[in-house]
């Protein structure tokens with residue numbers, strides 16, 4: 001088994017309605033998403049072609065959030081935690097055609113200081 005990680009960035013705006021502080025106002029972040037999948041190395045020498053993984057994540061997540069106002073894209077409060085849970089679900093579905101792969105870890109950086117993380121172990125609890 002080998003784990004592969006691909007890193008994505010996207011720009012998005014949001015506000016945290018009801019938040020007691022500046023984040024209640026419209027503001028934006030340069031998000032960084034780290035996607036880790038794990039699986040056996042196939043006959044072509046790859047767990048999955050990085051290019052295929054990139055397209056998969058772009059189509060299932062990045063293209064839906066990049067340069068968007070997140071409050072209009074999702075029906076939940078767009079905190080780092082909630083976004084990550086949504087990404088986990090969407091990416092899990094997108095990976096169904098690749099049964100040899102498991103989604104191992106997602107990390108979402110909202111600022112250069114703050115990130116949220118989900119691992120397969122955490123999700124299975």
Ligand SMILES: Nc1nc2c(c(=O)[nH]1)N=C([C@H](O)[C@H](O)COP(=O)(O)OP(=O)(O)OP(=O)(O)O)CN2
Nearest residue numbers: 014016022023029078079080081110111112113114
């Ligand atoms: N647990 C969470 N806490 C906060 C979230 C979140 O998603 N989960 N989000 C926010 C804000 O949206 C945003 O991240 C602002 O955070 P802040 O700490 O203010 O970031 P800055 O880097 O701008 O910090 P400054 O000290 O203001 O420079 C808040 N909390």
Ligand SMILES: [Zn+2]
Nearest residue numbers: 014023027029
């Ligand atoms: Zn914010």
